[in-house]
Structures are given as structure tokens and as C-alpha cells.
Amino acid sequence: MIFGFEPIEYLQALVDGLLFGSTYAIIAIGFTLIFGVMDKLNLAYAASAIAGAYASWGVLEYVPLPVFITYFISAIAAGFFGYIVYICNFRFIPARNQLATLLATVGMLLFIDEVIVHATSGVPQSYPALFDDVYIEFGELFGLRGDLLFIFGLSIIATAILVYILFKTPLGMATRAVAQQPVAAQLCGMGVQKTNATTFIIAGCIGGVAGAMIGASIGMLSPLLTLPITVKGLIAAVIGGLGSVPGAIIGGLIVGGVENFFLLTRGVTERDMYVMLLLFIFLAFRPGGIFNTSAHRD
């Protein structure tokens, strides 16, 4: 026993955290993608991801669909919501006005949240999961949830698709070009607005997958999800390095692991304190995050 727990219990907490952290990672990818391209934060991102999951639940209420199709609808709907967020919060607000877009997205986050609350009266809704009856046990103290393993796998696939789009397609090249030099990209004939809108749609689709996976991992959807997922996703993106896709993945896994480790050792009331502490440490000593090598302190 180490500090009251078996070593295997620490391992279990870390593994659980890492697996659940994959959902934070996908949300963080969305934050980082938009930040990378526009140099702006979209705080309504996680809310539109959850809204996508709600939309798929809404369809499921009327049409019985296979679970995979439900998740697909979530991705498509969240992509649409991502576009709406772009139009409302970014498209017509001057690029130099950073604070206006930030506050606009906060407003959009609260708006989406309240729309969900009004549509469902705040009542949690059952959401379908895949492999939730699969539980792989290794002795009495260690086990792996089948659904979390699936989510982990799906997160990797989603990330791989994103990396492919970013680095192997003309759209990805345009996205990277606009991110690096918007004026030069425009001079080369790339439409900045079009690229930005496409980025929001792609990020939205990835968010929709995350929203569906979060709903599936709990087995429910609730408006309670939006704020914690926004905070954790943002922390993951900052820790990994805003603008870095690999950073977002590592950041998400770290946040999930740290959160669960301290949940086991210090309890639920202290858990988030340590996650915040981790964020402060990064902001103080490595403000650019793990993967931002150009970051430096003033």
C-alpha cells in the first residue's frame, strides 16, 4: 500500500483518466484548430459540440437509427452549428477586435446552453452508447471500460483524419497558409473567409464526435455538460500549446489523468484545484504549452 492505496489502484485511476481524457483531447483539438487559424478563442465550441449531440438525440427520438449514424448526425449538426458560430461571432466582427469576438463567443455559449435548457426543460436525456456492456477485467482491482476504449480509438481516428486533411489536402494547405500568413494566402488566391468558415465546420464536426462520445460515455446528455467540458477542453489546449494539434491531444490526456489521479487520492472536492494548479504552473513557467517551442517569458 502506498498512501492508503494499492499501486494497481493508482494505475487504474490513471488509465481511466487517460481514456476519459481523450474526450477532452478532441474538444481541445477544436479550440486549438480555430485558434491556430484565426488566432482567436471560440468559447462556444464545446457548447456547439454538445448541441450537435443533442440534435442527434432529437433525430433519434423520431427515427430509430443505428448508433453509428446517430454519432454521424451529431458530427454533421455540430459542423453546422460551428458555421453558425462563425457567422455570428467572427465573420462580421473586425479581426483586430479580439475582446469582442471572445465575449461574443461567451454570449453564444450561454445562448446555446439556454436553448438546450428550454428545449429539454433541463431534463437529462438518455444517449446511446456503444460497447457500454463490455468491461475487460484483470483481477479484482483493474478493469477497462469497453466504451472508453472505443472512444479512445475513435478519438485517434478523428485526429488522424484531421491530420490528413491538414497536411495532405489542398484545403489543409489553405488552412495552414491562412493560419501562417493570411495576407499572403489571400494574394495567392486563397479565400480567407472561406478557409475560416471551412475550419469552423471541420472543427465543429470533430466537436460533434466529441459531444456524442461524451454523451455516450455517461449514457446521457445534460446542459450541465457544456461548462465543465469548455473549461477542461480549454485547459487541455493551453497545456498542450494553443495552436498545436498534437499538443491538444497530449494536453487532454494529461488533464484526464491528473483529474482522475487526484480524484482518487484527494477526493472530488479537491480534484479540480489540482487541475487548475497544473494550468497555473504551465501559464507561469511554460505559457506556450508543451508543444509551443517559440513561447518564452517576458
Add this chain to the structure above:
Amino acid sequence: MKRTLGLLSAVAVAAMLGLSGASEAADKTIKVAGFGVKSGVLRSFGINTEAVMNAAIEHINTAGGVKLADGTMAMMEMTFDDDRCNAEEGISVIRRIASSDAVIAVGPTCSNVAEPLFGVLQGKVDDASDSGLQMPIFTDTAIKGGLAKISEWAFRNVPNENEMYRTLYKWVRKEHPELKTIFGGVEEDFAHSRFTWYKVMDTRAKEAGFEVVGFSKWLLADTNFTTQVREMKKAKADIVSMSSHAFTLCGMLKEMKRQRVKPKLIIGLTSSSTTETMQGCSAAAEGIIIPTSYAPVTDAAKLASDMATKHGGSTDLHSAAAWEILHILKDVIETSGVEGKPDTVQADRRRIRDGLASRPTTPGLLGTIKREADGEATKPYLYVTAKDGEWVVLHNPL
């Protein structure tokens, strides 16, 4: 001929006077101010309360309304304000209600609003040194124990959880003598859940002879319950007793199912015997036992349920209390000399307060409700269990 004409004129004048009196009666209103949470994740509580209040008012008004001190009838009217489950907002709402012509306020939903809100009322009636609000409040939902004693203007029609869980654990002990250990769970950041675990469930379970082998904590907005369920699994308790609301209760139950944690019995929090739990996790909740002060088992309860549905809400142990409150108020208004005039609002509030304070019992949907001296109620209750996606009565302990 003259006599006939005179008679007819007299009849006509009398009829006109009568009509004008009737019109005056129809114009008379008694205003009740409802308030609770209608935004955020607890919105369904406010929606249900408002719907049930509207249903009760329709029921009362259809039967003629309420009789005032002068013998005329008045229609009941209501408003409903959103306090967003926020203490400052709740206090602001009650101040607004106090400056209106409402004779009583019905609410709030949340205990964290009720506690500070009762604090702004006058503590003791006729205490000249206390400038607190002199406004009667009758609470339907905020359930945290012992709040009404804060002010003599506060009354509650919420179930007595101490009594409910005392008898429930005793009953379980008697019915299942082979079950000896309990593992608890609590939604740590919710006032009602905390109070019920630490002050009610834990204590009453031990009193009934159970050994509480441990408990887990989680937060209202938590999404991952793997660690808590592992703690539960490790404890290997016979019974799991969880003090949490629908969202996290469902999260825990689904996680228990995944990790194949199958206690012999699961006991839940009063507030989770609602449609929300059934919508969120009916399969995982199968077999859970919860004490509740409402089930549509009497004609009156069925009527309340049907009328609430018509008004866009549903009855549960919280919202059904609002139906009872409005019918209790009708009785109090009719027997306490309430005048219902614009210049007697404050006097009417005092009459209603005194009328409520003097009642040893009031009628309820499941039977007679005992009124306590401190403004609390002891309501009849049942044990319900989740079966095939519905709440069904398991046992009537009374």
C-alpha cells in the same frame, strides 16, 4: 297596475344590484405569487410547479373561487417569477412580491435560496425590533430539513425526510434481515443532497442497525464516475444508498451497470423519484427504492396529475405539494377573515400567516398532513420503486 309596475321595478332594480354584485365578485381577485427556478438545469422543477399551481387555481376557480370575509367570492390569480436557483435573485424576487398586492408567496425550489430568503423575513411575529419582511411564504420544493424555523412567516409543505428514511431503513431491516452493510454516495455540492446524506441517510441507517462501510462523493456536473463506482465495488456492501439528483444518479447507476456492481438493494434520494430519472436511465434504475410523498394513488392525486399534464407539467413529490398548498390556502382564506381589498393586503397577509400557524392538520393528496409548530409538515408517504420505466408503489408504511 301601479302595484305590478312597482313590483317589476323593484325586481329590476334588485336584479341590477344583484348583477352588479355578481360582477363585483367576479372582478375580485386574490393574488398568489409563485416563484422558483425556471432557467438552467433545474428548469423542469419550476415548470412543473407553475403548471401545477395553474392547474390548482383552475380547479379552485371552476368551483367558484374563494369566499372572502364579506361573503363575496373572489377568483384566485397567480404570477410566477424565476429566481434562477440563486440566493440574491430569490431575495430580490421576494422583495418585489412583498411590494405587490400578492397575499402570499409560494416557493422557492432550491434550499440554497430558501435558507437566506427566510432570513430576510421577520423572525418573530410582532417583534417591533425586527424590520424583516412580513410576508407569508409557503414552500413546496426546497426540502433541506428544518428551514421553516428561521422565521415565523415561513411555512413548508415538504416531506419530512428524517421520518421517511427512519422508517424506510427500519422496514428494509425487517424485510431483508440478511442485509447488513450500506455504502453511501452523495452529490457533494448540492445543499439538499449533502444534508440528506450526512444528517439523514447516514444517521438513520446506523440507527436501524446497518453498518455504513463508506461513501463516495461526486459533484452535480460530474461526467465520469469510474473512481466512485470502484470505491463502491471495493466496499462490497449489501445496500447502496445514494443522495443525488437525476443526472448524477443516472451517471452512477449506468457506471455501476458497466462495472457490474450489483448491490442487493439500492436506495435513492426523495427528489430523484421523478420523470427525469425515468427519462435518463429507466433501465439502470430498475429496482431502486425511494420514499416519496406523492404518487397518483388517490382520486385527488390522479386529478392533480391529469390537470397538471393539461397545463404542460407533471406532478411529483415537489410539484404536487403546490397543489396541496393552494387548496390549503383556499381553506385558510375562507376561515381567517381575509378581505381581499387593496387596502387590506398587509392585514390579509397577517391573517393568512396566523391561519396557517394555527392549523394542526391540513388535507393532502395522500391523506392528512400534520402541521408542526415550527412551520414544517409531516406528510404521508409511500415507498416507490422503478419498474419497467415507471414508478410503482412498493409499500405504504402508514
